[in-house]
Amino acid sequence: MVTETALRTPAEERYAEELAKLAEADDSLRPRGWTLSARAVRRFILGDTKLGIVRKFYGDDPLVDRAIVSLMSNQGLMLVGEPGTAKSMLSELLAAAISNDSALVVQGSAGTTEDHLRYGWNYALLLAEGPSERALVPSPVLTAMRMGKIVRFEEITRCPPEVQDALISILSEKALAVPELGAEQAVRAIPGFNLIGTANLRDRGVHEMSSALKRRLNFETVHPIADPAHELELVLKQLGERLGPAGVKADVGADVADILVQTFQDLRTGRTKEGTSLTRPEAVMSTAEAVNVLHAAALEAAFLDNGKLTGAHLARQIQGVIIKDEPEDGKRFKAYLDHVVKERSARSGPWRDFYQAARALRLT
Ligand SMILES: Nc1ncnc2c1ncn2[C@@H]1O[C@H](COP(=O)(O)OP(=O)(O)O)[C@@H](O)[C@H]1O
Ligand SMILES: [Mg+2]
Helix, strand or coil, X not given: CCCCCCCCCCHHHXXXXXXXXXXXXXXXXXXXXXXXXXXXXXXXXXXXXXXXXCCCCCCCHHHHHHHHHHHHCCCEEEEEEXXXXXXXXXXXXXXXXXXXXXCCEEECCCCCCHHHHCEEECHHHHHHHCCCCCCEEECHHHHHHHHCCEXXXXXXXXXXXXXXXXXXXXXXXXXXXXXXXXXXXXEXXXXXXXXXXXXXXXXXXXXXXXXXXXXXXXXXXXCCCCCHHHHHHHHHHHHHHHHHHHCCCCECCHHHHHHHHHHHXXXXXXXXXXXXXXXXXXXXXXXXXXXXXXXXXXXXXXXXXXXECCHHHHHHHHHHHHCCCCHHHHHHHHHHHHHHHHHHHCCCHHHHHHHHHHHCCCCC
């Protein structure tokens, strides 16, 4: 018997209670085929204290409104940005709120074929009975069209051009021909169907997408969180979500977590709040990485130390984010330590712990 819950469940399951509350309180206009009104979808993502809905996406509320509007229109939605800016998370939340189903996903890669967008066959049945509805294996896109749901297409730009081309006709015709089932056989999308694509700007390809496909999608750029206070709130909240279910207790002071947020913001933007310019590392310094560092540091504090998170735990974990495959990054981080962190360490205890432990790392 399975007693443990899965490591990760779809958003509509994780937030089933919230979605039920929103549906119950929902008296606003619901776009055709949506399970919630546009206002309730916004509340689900941006939070509503009165209803007890937590904020899930930070830093750009107008972007969420534009995304919702775009999904009501005939255009698909395309979220582009640096890795770790919550493009996938936002697309999952939108699909969960709009369709109560975030599981219809195509994962784009160099190996994605047109069949992944259209349909395949159960060959045993195909051989036994010939082409039939029963033998057809629908793609997530086809299922979304039939059921009037949102389909998510991750990393579109990693797909070969012919796959991207197949998407154009689906988005413009809102229908998919199945010639094997008869000349006139086509699946027509019902209301509620739309597509959310994501793409990383660091991958080659966003700029090479065909203009025909670009025209069928509304592009929104998701930026890293600019406000340190928002980022701090988010990383602390996510740390709680990770440690809580695992039953791990760590004492994480806001002043220590703030070191993490500040170093990430400094290195990501190439500018400190004191006004010093820095060379930015090549490594991705996203909020997602910051949460990973804090999580690992808290685990070290809880399991290998006395449970109190210090700057030293952070310093040891940050190494794995900064030192990946670019040797220059180690030097850049060392310059940051010498020119920025050293000064801060003269004024604050947690920064001193961080500085001393970071100095002891092998950075080059
Ligand atoms: N603006 C933000 N609001 C909320 N969470 C964020 C934000 N930016 C990053 N995150 C965190 O980063 C994680 C990784 O995001 P993900 O959706 O995988 O990024 P992407 O698809 O852009 O690479 C999210 O699950 C979330 O925990
Ligand atoms: Mg992603």
